[in-house]
Amino acid sequence: EDKVVQSPLSLVVHEGDTVTLNCSYEVTNFRSLLWYKQEKKAPTFLFMLTSSGIEKKSGRLSSILDKKELFSILNITATQTGDSAIYLCAVVARNTPLVFGKGTRLSVIA
Amino acid sequence: GAGVSQTPSNKVTEKGKYVELRCDPISGHTALYWYRQSLGQGPEFLIYFQGTGAADDSGLPNDRFFAVRPEGSVSTLKIQRTERGDSAVYLCASSSGLRVGHEQFFGPGTRLTVL
Numbered sequence: 001e002d003k004v005v006q007s008p009l010s011l012v013v014h015e016g017d018t019v020t021l022n023c024s025y026e027v028t029n030f031r032s033l034l035w036y037k038q039e040k041k042a043p044t045f046l047f048m049l050t051s052s053g054i055e056k057k058s059g060r061l062s063s064i065l066d067k068k069e070l071f072s073i074l075n076i077t078a079t080q081t082g083d084s085a086i087y088l089c090a091v092v093a094r095n096t097p098l099v100f101g102k103g104t105r106l107s108v109i110a
Numbered sequence: 111g112a113g114v115s116q117t118p119s120n121k122v123t124e125k126g127k128y129v130e131l132r133c134d135p136i137s138g139h140t141a142l143y144w145y146r147q148s149l150g151q152g153p154e155f156l157i158y159f160q161g162t163g164a165a166d167d168s169g170l171p172n173d174r175f176f177a178v179r180p181e182g183s184v185s186t187l188k189i190q191r192t193e194r195g196d197s198a199v200y201l202c203a204s205s206s207g208l209r210v211g212h213e214q215f216f217g218p219g220t221r222l223t224v225l
Contacts, residue, residue, distance in 0.1 A: 004152075034213070041199055041219035042114075043153070048213060088152050097143055097166060098214065100152030 002027040004091050006101035017079050021104045023089030024071040033072050036088040043088055079108045114217035116202050122223045131187040131220045135204030142185050145201040153201055192224045
């Protein structure tokens, strides 16, 4: 059975801190890994990763995939209170829909 | 429309009743997905449409759950004889890609509460 495990499940940091969120997976016929940010109900897309070792960057957020060790990390530098959200990791295997982890709940306090 | 829309945003019903949840995807998106998210969990796949047909319904938990997309656009998720355990946020997503892994855009969800 395909599995996605995220850690930590929750995290509290102060504004300005840097955080690293982890996602490990076990799937058959891996195709891609996606990161989403969920603030209220609708998850919003952050990154899609398909190749190992290539960092994707968007502002203060960056992510990288390691297909040998079967994990990805999401980094957020200089955190702001607006970064508070649940960060979801999801994996796509061949011809299957997204399999999500439970998410990491990030709280950034001023 | 500009994004994926779902109605109603909240639905409260009694155990044993029938409910319908609607999803209006982004115009032109051929793929449509339904997920269910319980408190403290990530979204859990229910069913996926490519056009009008259900390409994968392996996530539907039992035969009380059914979904349709008759014209390849709007989809309706139908739940018969609701149970308290069906309470969750039901999310819909759409994508333009033919490949399943293409970026999915999510709607705001319908929060279903079964009393």
